Amino acid sequence: MLGKGLKRKLEPEEEDGVMKMEASSSSPSSSSSSSSSPSSSSSSSSSSSSSSSSSSSSSSSSSSTGGYWFQRQTVLNLSLLKLHTRPGPGEPDLARTVLITNTLRHIQHELRGEECVPSPQTPSSPASKDSFSTALADIEALCPTVGITALFSTSDQDVPDITSGTDSDNAGELRDPDAHLSEMHSSMSLSDSALFTSSHAPSRLADFSLDDFLFTEIDNFLFDSSSLSVSMVTDELVKTLAGCGSQSAPPSNNQTFKLDLNELDHIMEVLVGS
Amino acid sequence: MAGAGGGGNDVQWCFSQVKGAIDDDVAEADIISTVEFNHSGELLATGDKGGRVVIFQQETENKSQPQCRSEYNVYSTFQSHEPEFDYLKSLEIEEKINKIRWLPQKNAAQFLLSTNDKTIKLWKISERDKRPEGYNLKEEDGRYRDAATITALRVPVFRPMDLMVEASPRRVFANAHTYHINSISVNSDNETYLSADDLRINLWHLEITDRSFNIVDIKPANMEELTEVITAAEFHPHQCNTFVYSSSKGTIRLCDMRASALCDKHSKLFEEPEDPSNRSFFSEIISSISDVKFSHNGRYMMTRDYLSVKIWDLNMESRPVETYQVHEYLRSKLCSLYENDCIFDKFECCWNGNDSVVMTGSYNNFFRMLDRSQRRDVTLEASRESCKPRQVLKPRRVCAGGKRKKDEISVDSLDFNKKILHTAWHPQENIIAVATTNNLYIFQEKVN
Numbered sequence A: 001m002l003g004k005g006l007k008r009k010l011e012p013e014e015e016d017g018v019m020k021m022e023a024s025s026s027s028p029s030s031s032s033s034s035s036s037s038p039s040s041s042s043s044s045s046s047s048s049s050s051s052s053s054s055s056s057s058s059s060s061s062s063s064s065t066g067g068y069w070f071q072r073q074t075v076l077n078l079s080l081l082k083l084h085t086r087p088g089p090g091e092p093d094l095a096r097t098v099l100i101t102n103t104l105r106h107i108q109h110e111l112r113g114e115e116c117v118p119s120p121q122t123p124s125s126p127a128s129k130d131s132f133s134t135a136l137a138d139i140e141a142l143c144p145t146v147g148i149t150a151l152f153s154t155s156d157q158d159v160p161d162i163t164s165g166t167d168s169d170n171a172g173e174l175r176d177p178d179a180h181l182s183e184m185h186s187s188m189s190l191s192d193s194a195l196f197t198s199s200h201a202p203s204r205l206a207d208f209s210l211d212d213f214l215f216t217e218i219d220n221f222l223f224d225s226s227s228l229s230v231s232m233v234t235d236e237l238v239k240t241l242a243g244c245g246s247q248s249a250p251p252s253n254n255q256t257f258k259l260d261l262n263e264l265d266h267i268m269e270v271l272v273g274s
Numbered sequence B: 001m002a003g004a005g006g007g008g009n010d011v012q013w014c015f016s017q018v019k020g021a022i023d024d025d026v027a028e029a030d031i032i033s034t035v036e037f038n039h040s041g042e043l044l045a046t047g048d049k050g051g052r053v054v055i056f057q058q059e060t061e062n063k064s065q066p067q068c069r070s071e072y073n074v075y076s077t078f079q080s081h082e083p084e085f086d087y088l089k090s091l092e093i094e095e096k097i098n099k100i101r102w103l104p105q106k107n108a109a110q111f112l113l114s115t116n117d118k119t120i121k122l123w124k125i126s127e128r129d130k131r132p133e134g135y136n137l138k139e140e141d142g143r144y145r146d147a148a149t150i151t152a153l154r155v156p157v158f159r160p161m162d163l164m165v166e167a168s169p170r171r172v173f174a175n176a177h178t179y180h181i182n183s184i185s186v187n188s189d190n191e192t193y194l195s196a197d198d199l200r201i202n203l204w205h206l207e208i209t210d211r212s213f214n215i216v217d218i219k220p221a222n223m224e225e226l227t228e229v230i231t232a233a234e235f236h237p238h239q240c241n242t243f244v245y246s247s248s249k250g251t252i253r254l255c256d257m258r259a260s261a262l263c264d265k266h267s268k269l270f271e272e273p274e275d276p277s278n279r280s281f282f283s284e285i286i287s288s289i290s291d292v293k294f295s296h297n298g299r300y301m302m303t304r305d306y307l308s309v310k311i312w313d314l315n316m317e318s319r320p321v322e323t324y325q326v327h328e329y330l331r332s333k334l335c336s337l338y339e340n341d342c343i344f345d346k347f348e349c350c351w352n353g354n355d356s357v358v359m360t361g362s363y364n365n366f367f368r369m370l371d372r373s374q375r376r377d378v379t380l381e382a383s384r385e386s387c388k389p390r391q392v393l394k395p396r397r398v399c400a401g402g403k404r405k406k407d408e409i410s411v412d413s414l415d416f417n418k419k420i421l422h423t424a425w426h427p428q429e430n431i432i433a434v435a436t437t438n439n440l441y442i443f444q445e446k447v448n
Helices: A012-026 A039-059 A061-084 A094-116 A126-142 A148-154 A179-196 A208-222 A230-244 A254-272 B283-287 B326-338
Strands: B011-018 B032-037 B044-050 B052-058 B070-081 B085-086 B091-093 B099-102 B110-113 B121-131 B157-173 B183-186 B193-197 B200-207 B207-216 B232-233 B242-247 B252-256 B268-270 B291-292 B300-304 B306-311 B320-324 B349-351 B357-361 B366-371 B376-381 B395-397 B408-410 B424-426 B431-435 B440-445
Touching: A061 A094, A061 B326, A094 B283, A094 B431, B011 B431, B032 B099, B032 B424, B032 B431, B044 B431, B070 B121, B070 B157, B099 B183, B110 B183, B157 B207, B157 B424, B193 B232, B200 B232, B232 B291, B252 B320, B291 B349, B300 B349, B306 B357, B349 B424, B357 B424
Parallel strands: B183 B232, B395 B408
Antiparallel strands: B011 B440, B032 B044, B044 B052, B052 B070, B085 B091, B099 B110, B110 B121, B121 B157, B183 B193, B193 B200, B200 B207, B232 B242, B242 B252, B252 B268, B291 B300, B300 B306, B306 B320, B349 B357, B357 B366, B366 B376, B424 B431, B431 B440
8 A cells, every 4th residue: 555655747847947957957967975885886877877868858848848858857767776776794784675665656646647638748759768768777787686577578467458548648559469479568567557648558557566575575675574575575576477478487597588678669769659 | 252152244254173084985873964063062062974972071171271172072972873774674773873962961960862763862971080999899890709718897988090981871752753853852841852753743752752643744644635745844842732733735734732732733834935936946955954944032033945045033923033044046047956956955044142143054064154134144164174173164155056266166166965954053152063974073163
């Protein structure tokens, strides 16, 4: 059950707030924040790349949404990274874990909210394809042992008619009988559903969502500080997910995922370009 | 002249002493993790990451040299906690001292409570300046005398010796906390104290170590539903039935132990509605309260969250009566501070003796004095550069943006590794102790 989420609707009068987000995302990271933890050094490259691209796009008003999106993406990536990095030999700080998880829930709540309300003004520009696969690559790079999207891409879950629940006019585009395509759509949406706001709205997902993944096994691990390691938990999850699929799939690997990504890029090009 | 801790801005602060190693290479074990004056201000205790407690004592003032204020010198050093290993969970238990709290003095000895993540210990610090001499059965070096050689009896007498300060653990309060202890607070009844971890608060009797009462429990049945943790707790300074605890969502609950045995239901809930114009992804994280302290007079309490200090009137729950920005220029940097984990830093705060000024730390070894009565504030720095005896501290300014004036430092030049988390104010005089990473600075009011 979600906590008290902070809903944020992106309306024209909110632009000031969005500008504020831009300012914070494009401002340089403090020069002396030389943290010794390896996690921050790897994430700083991804956040600086996203912040630099946001600063380049900050001039046009239509991409003010993009600036907000980039910051949200950065925070999402950082939060996932922080939750999956063991801080040290001692127990993880429960307060910190709860705050990061709440931040993640807030973002997920926002993403869900945007999914259900297709915003007509958001253009599905070609730029979104690049950013979205970059974002996915980011998540994948940040969480190599977890391979969130890999988990879902190989599970041949019975994907219900994902287009049935949408009100969007563009839903017709998705009525592609290709099961593989729908599966990939659902897998992509699990990790980054924001990009599907306009044309793709797979609001109804199969058995597993980001929520389930994050907040069942990982929560039990983090909060109860059991002896399971992250990799053990994810192995368990992979087996569970593979078992639930209509056809038992082999455990995921990054190779499969990368192939899927390439295929997906191609398909996205076709869809978005038209 | 020692005032009752008067105004922060009439007062000019000058350097008095600095304790700790000078070199920049900081040993992890030397990182100071807590600072606390005792009730008279004569003793100043520090705890560090290595589990050690160092107590400084104020030398009695030299009447012939009134401008040379009394200094604090090392009084006692002891190892309070050792690292432990939890075999059940395969996790280390840090020996870092999270909090030290002094007991009011009842006799010649001093008592303090020190705690790490799991165990609280009561330490007795006593002086010995005499020793018995002239035992019948023992030689002076301790060897036993052969009874056959004893021909006469004598009465042992006390002879003076060099002062020896001994610290001995009198009680160990263990195995009562599943989560990390963040606070301890001695009750005004001088018999009980509370200890708080992330999800529970326990009430102890100082004499009894094998039992404690659980008075607050916010652990949900399903840990997946956990969204809020306890961050700090304190007893009211005069009402022994009242205590408060703060949460990671920026709320403070005041509880009355007379109402029920389990104080899950609060008597008062202090919460300020969120400012919608400042909302961001980090709103919840920066609203998390890192410290809560009652004023000495017991009418107010102060809370510290990431960017501000708030003063609450205990009679008004809807909003604080005063809010002070500590380092508002960081608001636009929250994403970077989230990335490098600085956003989770837990700053403490403290009152002066007459509750007119409050103090809290910041980054770049800056600390802030917030004068409530005069509505003014000043930023000072604890640095090796201003270490000449009685050198007056110059106010510092941070330039948030635009043109940087002379003597200002820009936000991007701030050193976020140099953080002042722990500060303490002498209960009666204008003497403050400020802990940088591994050094303890003592500043005093400039005496003309």
